[in-house]
Amino acid sequence: MNHPSPAPELLQSSPRRELPHAMLEALRARFGERCSTALAVRQQHGRDESPFDVDPPDCVVYAQSNEEVAAVLTLAQQHGVPVIPYGAGSSLEGHLLAVQGGVSLDLSGMKQILRVNAEDLTVTVQAGVTRNQLNTEIRHQGLFFPIDPGADASIGGMAATRASGTNAVRYGTMRENVLGLTVVTASGEIIRTGSRARKSSAGYDLTRLFVGSEGTLGVITEVTLKLFPLPEAVSAAISFFPSIDAAVQATIQIIQMGVPIARCELLDANAIRAVNLHDRLGLREAPMLLMEFHGSQAGVAEQAQLVQEIARDLGGEDFEWATTPEARSRLWTARHHAYLSALQTRPGCRCVTTDTCVPISRLAESINESVREVEEAGLPYFIVGHVGDGNFHLGYLIDPAVPAERETAERLSAQMVQRALRLEGTCTGEHGIGLHKQGFLVDEAGEGAVALMRQLKLALDPRNIMNPGKIFAL
Structure with a gap:
């Protein structure tokens, strides 16, 4: 490995x-x-x-x-x-x-919202529709689409990479929220998979085959999605911790106690420092959990109280609550700007970023070891994570003119991935394989499984014209 x-x-x-x-x-x-x-x-x-x-x-x-x-x-x-x-x-x-x-x-x-079926909580959109566009269009009907990878990504791209993001701990990923697709195959044939029904036992599950295929099997042009009612009450909160370990331990306890938290995001001190500079927020530069609760007024209050007690037991301080849309937007803007904000802390740098996902009980071990290694190496870095489902991102900020920094970042990235695999996790929770993680896919799935993937690819795309060179080499 x-x-x-x-x-x-x-x-x-x-x-x-x-x-x-x-x-x-x-x-x-x-x-x-x-x-x-x-x-x-x-x-x-x-x-x-x-x-x-x-x-x-x-x-x-x-x-x-x-x-x-x-x-x-x-x-x-x-x-x-x-x-x-x-x-x-x-x-x-x-x-x-x-x-x-x-x-x-x-x-x-291709930005048309083709059909909203509010009574069935479904929508069909063209692939170029972005998640923000979709939510703006359906908000007046009391609905929303919860998958939020941070960037204002296109729905087609989100399906192709099996995206997830900040709400996945409660609402799942694109895998769970795509009901059907229109796909143009490598031969130029237009096919449709799935339906608007919430379940089906009809034949092979072609929808799930194309979701996460990264454009290597066909072009997704239309997507039918599940929608959700806008919650009656939404509350966001932040809490600062004495260490990343304490923040992660709080997350583990929140999940293990069955709190139906909608979002649970970690930003380390480096990420906070970056968003403070970028957005002039004045947040305390310490590991922070950014949480959000959805439900009834009483339910949200109960969830928030329980989470606050858990956090305090682990040293969580400076709770700040945000119940208005404007206050919540301020906090979530900081989270969504973390990547670009970090890049600006080192002008001219490039970011080698790795995401892994492990069982929630192994999350602290995975993050703590990764932090120890990067600090020993001396590279600038930042951490953000959808820690509620065991997924976190570590970004190494490198000078592209210094090959040794790139080599160090890749070595640390490999060590982080290998650790996740040892802990029975995955080499990527949401980024996908693309170019960067092809060797890790073999480590995770095994030669036999990757060989089967190649057979599927060649059966659907015998001339290897669909996004060649991604996921695995032919």
Whole structure:
């Protein structure tokens, strides 16, 4: 189990495929100005939030319908050209990088909310709809979609990466909240999976196959989701702890006692320092739990009181309650800005970020050892975590001009992942595999399981045109 930096080797072993002139002319004829080879446009689509530098795609196509996506894939299949689906560009593991060249297929223009069924608590949207757009549209009906990965990601991208985020401890992940999909396959065929029913025993579960497939099996163009009623009462609270261990122990007790907390987020002192500078918040620079409670007025009050007692027993101090939307927004803005705020603490840096997820009882061990290792190494870092479900993120801030820092970050990242696997966890709770974690997928799932994944990939995409080079190498 030794994969300190799998991505560079994969980049070197992924030869680019030429985009034939005939295909480019066919795309221009079909899409006009929505087919671009401008360098600035290609560079925008050839970079995500990962630390990898890869040449941009050969062209970018902006699709506006299922039929247009199918037209692109039909041409790509004929010419053997890679297609990389693009949503909001917020990937952290290199999912969007054109490692073999090809076409970046931008679905951000597919922003229609197609059907809201308030009585059934479902909605069907095009893939380019973002989570904030969706919640703004359905709020007046007393509904909301709870999956919140932090970034204003597209729903299609969230489905493709099996996203989760701050509300997962109560509402689950995209896996539990996607009911059905419209997918364009590598051959250009438009298929539909699932239905609006809450359960089904009809055949293979193709919906779950495509959710989390990272664009390697087809292009998700429409998504049917579960919705939830807006809670009667919402209250947020923060509490500061003498150590990360105390904050994590409080989280473990909250979960083990069955408190139906909606969100339970950890920010370490470094993350707090960064958001203070970025948002001028004046928060105490100590490990902090940011919690949110949903339910009836009485239920929320009871949950909050119990959590406050648990936190105090573990040294939690300076409780601050936020019951108005404005006050809650202030606190959650700090959490959502943590990543970009941390980057600004070291101008010009890049972030090598790793997320792991372990059983809640092993969370303290996983975080404490990871903190000890990075502090011994001397790299700047920050921690944020959806600790209510055992998931946390550690970001190493490196100078891209100093290769030794990148090597140190990758070594620490590998140690953190290997620890999670020893503790019966996973190498990624929500980022996905992409380029960065392919070796770790083998460690976690085993050669036999990854070989089966390859067989599924080749059965659905025999020419390997769908986001090639991601999840595993062929």
